[in-house]
Amino acid sequence: MTVKTFHSSGAISFSTKGEYGVRLMVRLAARYGRGPASLGEIALEEDLPRAYLEQLVMPLREARLVTSTRGARGGYELGRPPADIRMSEVLRALEGPLAPMICASEDPEHANLCGRTGTCTVNHLWIRVRDAIAGALDSMTLADLVPASPDLVPAPPDLVPASPDLVPAPPDLVPARPDLVPARPDLVPASPLIDLVPRPETAALIPREPIVV
Numbered sequence: 001m002t003v004k005t006f007h008s009s010g011a012i013s014f015s016t017k018g019e020y021g022v023r024l025m026v027r028l029a030a031r032y033g034r035g036p037a038s039l040g041e042i043a044l045e046e047d048l049p050r051a052y053l054e055q056l057v058m059p060l061r062e063a064r065l066v067t068s069t070r071g072a073r074g075g076y077e078l079g080r081p082p083a084d085i086r087m088s089e090v091l092r093a094l095e096g097p098l099a100p101m102i103c104a105s106e107d108p109e110h111a112n113l114c115g116r117t118g119t120c121t122v123n124h125l126w127i128r129v130r131d132a133i134a135g136a137l138d139s140m141t142l143a144d145l146v147p148a149s150p151d152l153v154p155a156p157p158d159l160v161p162a163s164p165d166l167v168p169a170p171p172d173l174v175p176a177r178p179d180l181v182p183a184r185p186d187l188v189p190a191s192p193l194i195d196l197v198p199r200p201e202t203a204a205l206i207p208r209e210p211i212v213v
Contacts, residue, residue, distance in 0.1 A: 010074050012129065014091065020048055021094040022087070027107045028066065029142040036068070036075030056094065063093035082146060088137035089143075098134055101126040106134075127181035 027042045039057065043050035057076055060066045067079045078085065092098070092106075099105035103114045104126030114120075 013134065014095055016052075017056060017094045018091050020046075020052060021060065022090060023048065023152060024053055024056060025060070025065070025078075025085070025090050025142055026145045028076060028078050029085075030145045032078050032082055035073070036077045038075040041075075059093050060090070063089065066091060078142070082142035085142045086138055087135060087140045087142070087145075090142070091137060098130050098137075100129045100133070104130045106130065 023046050024042060027046060028037060029035050039050050039053045042051055044049070057066060061068060061076075064079050065085060066076050068074070068076050097106035097110075099107070099110060101121065101123065102110050103116070103123040114123075127155075
């Protein structure tokens with residue numbers, strides 16, 4: 001099978017600044033509320049060069065997306081809750097204005113760099129591409145990218161402890177039905193057959209047939 005090769009990194013691609021920077025921000029979002037995290041820990045967890053993360057965190061701090069704390073337990077943490085940080089803010093801080101083409105950049109100054117801006121109609125396509133990317137990034141926040149915590153995942157039904165009210169009582173504690181309780185022997189009615197047996201006090205009253213010799 002022939003593999004097709006390309007002469008560029010890909011259409012509308014982001015650089016490693018955007019890729020590694022987003023991974024850094026997702027790590028900070030997962031730790032939000034638990035204090036600052038060191039870049040060394042994040043570099044180890046994400047298998048990223050620490051020196052590169054130190055460069056990426058600078059524009060993020062300038063954009064007030066992260067804050068830093070000095071000291072032995074210092075590090076970096078988000079400047080706002082993850083749900084309040086849109087991915088468009090993160091990528092603009094890392095990569096600059098969205099610009100699929102120089103004539104369709106979010107920075108109006110870039111339009112002056114192309115001599116065909118006033119007459120070209122192709123840039124309408126790139127503007128629509130730019131706006132579509134911006135819309136996708138605006139619709140997502142850091143909270144959407146944070147992995148779910150195991151503590152928040154509901155347990156399977158067979159592992160959920162049952163309510164005490166629903167647990168069946170042991171057999172020896174189940175009250176017997178009155179109609180199934182054995183009656184006391186002295187209360188059991190006599191059998192009708194007992195009346196057919198002669199009693200001692202009535203035996204003399206029973207006529208006997210004469211004995212023939």
